Amino acid sequence: PRLESWPLESVASVSARDRAGLGSLEAFSETGRLACFRYTVARVGEAKALAEAFAAVRAGEAAAAGNRSQHEAPEAAEAEAPARLGVLLRLLRFARPHLEVLALGVALTLGTTAAGLVPPYVTWPLVDEILAPYQNQVQQAREATGVGEAQRHERLEQVREKGAAPFSRVPWYLSAMLGAALLAWALGWAQGWVLARLSERVSADLRNTTYAHLHKLSLEFFSAKRTGDLVSRISSDTDRICYFLSDTLMDFVTDLVMIAGVAAMLFYMDPVLALVTLCSFPLVAFLTFRTRRRLSRGFLRGSRAWAEMTSVLADTIPGIRVVKAFAQERREVQRFRAANARIVEVNDRVNRLWTFFWPMVALVNQFGLIIAWAFGAWRVFDQQITVGVLTAFLAYIGRFYARLESMTRMANSTQRAAASAQRIFEVLDRVPSVPEPARPVQPGRLRGQIELSGVSFRFGNRLVVDEVSLKVEPGEMIGLVGATGAGKSTL
Known part of the structure; x- marks a missing residue:
């Protein structure tokens, strides 16, 4: 064979790469590639040792002495990182073709929230301008001293006549409440229909994209994944x-907008009372933040457990004839029970944390409501606010804590969705290990003869085919026999 050589100082780097059982050892200068050598999987260790030794020499270090193993050390198992909520933002790319529908859904959400803020606000003038003054006049007439029963009755009738004019506005206030409730219902129905329609199309695009991407991946990916896991x-x-x-996202956005609107109304009515009343909000946020990571890890494990059970079904049901032929029914039932028990175990851990979390949030919210009553009563006694303001304030704060509790209950489905999105994007982020060639070679007319000479192949670090030589003539039929x-199949 013809030998070539280059001065050491003219070689800038040496790299060794292998893909699908075929290795490439390349030498580069400052201006380009000097040479490329091909090698089989059996020479992977030696090629990498040469590249590392050259890098050590170029760095001024002594090459490590001793023989190197031809087999690579197995890779460490990938740590199971908890799913981050940020992965849900990546779903926005599937909503881009539907921006008009998304904008309509956002507008309907804002309208629903605005309509929901009207009834508590109307209670303010209803109490302060009509109910409270009338109640005071009635109480004064009943508690008047030095008058007879007939005179007391006459005074009550006079109060009734004077109160007829203010009470004529009550139907208008009630009509405003009813109109706001009907408007909120109509807008809420439209919002639900629009966003549900949008979510179905986003999910369909996600399924189509994931399934199409699976067909672009190399066989190496499918050899490392179980069928049931991919189906799941x-x-x-x-x-x-x-x-x-x-469902969850629509309610979450509605609750978030409602909380922001209620907070704005609270600070508009009485900033001091609003600050004192919302003191429990940071504690709820802290509890949610501390619980989120553990819930995320638990839901991710639960998804993997479900995928494992689906894999058992995918293996057993299509091959039920083989199972019965070898009388393995009991073994397969035990496999399914073990996978099912794993799901129960993982879900028990999540439920133990979840059932403690949301009742604690409800308890903290009740403390906040009691604080609102106590401080509000003191503000009324101190003549800083009226009873009407306190009534409207309590109506708003009740909605605030109800929405806040609703949002914390959504942490369950939100973390489940984040874990599912992470599993989906694990597939979408995978690139083929054997990409399609940019400029494929046109082989022309083929004879049909196949010849293998010293072929080796491996999956990861496992050598499957080792130095196989084979020749198949056109029209010839051969049979391959071997253990599992x-x-x-690789050959």
Whole structure:
């Protein structure tokens, strides 16, 4: 064979790469590639040792002495990182084709929230201008001293006549409440329909994109994943995301806007009382933040447990004839029970944390409501606010804490959706290990003869085919016989 050599100072770097059982050892200068050598999987260790030794020499270090193993150390298992809520923001790319529908949904959400803020505000003048003054006059007439029963009755009738004019406004206030309630219902129905329609299309696009991307991936990816796990990602995980988009996200946005609107109204009515009343909000936020990470990790484990059970079903049901032929029914039932028990175990851990979390939030909110009553009563006694203001304030604060409690209850489905989205994007972020060639070679007319000479192949670090030589003539039929895992399908 012809030998070539280059001065050491002219070689800038040496790299060794292998893909799908074929390795490339390349030498580069400052201006370009000097040479490229091909090698089989059996020479992976030696090629990498040469590249590392050259890098050490160029760095002024001594190459490590001793023989190097031809086999690489197995990779460490990937840590199971908790799903972050930020992964849900990546779903926005699937909503871009539907921006008009999304904008309509946002407008309907704002309208629903605005209509929901009207009834508590109307109670303010209803109490202060009509009910409270009339009640005071009635009480004075009943408690008047030195008058007879007939005179007391006459005074009460006079109070009734004087109160007829202010009470004529009550139907208008009640009509405003009823109109706001009907408007909120109509806008809420339209909002639900629009966002549900949007979520279905986003979920359909997500399923289509994920399924299409699976077909672009190399066989190496499918050899490392179980069929049931992939089926679970496209079916169960996308369905969970659809539920989150159509139900949880819609309620979350509505609650968030309502909380912001209620807070603005509270500070408009009495900033001091609003600050004291909302003192429990930071505590609820702290509890949510501390619980979110543990819930996320638990839901991710739950998704993997469901995928494992789906894999058992995917393995057993299509191959039920084989199971019965070898009398393995009891073994398969035990496998399913073990996978099902794993789901129960994981869900028990999540439920233990979740059932403690949201009652604690409800308790903190009750403390906030008691503080609002106590401080509000003191403000009325101190003549800083009226009873009408306190009544409207308590109506608003009740809605505030109800929405806040509703948002904390959504942490369950939100973390489940985040775990599902992470599993979906694990597929979408995967690139093929054997990409399609940019400029494929046109082989022309083929004879049909196949010849393998010293072929080796591996999956990861596992050598499957080792130095196989084979020649198949056109029209010839051969049979491959070997034990399970011997490499028949790979060949």
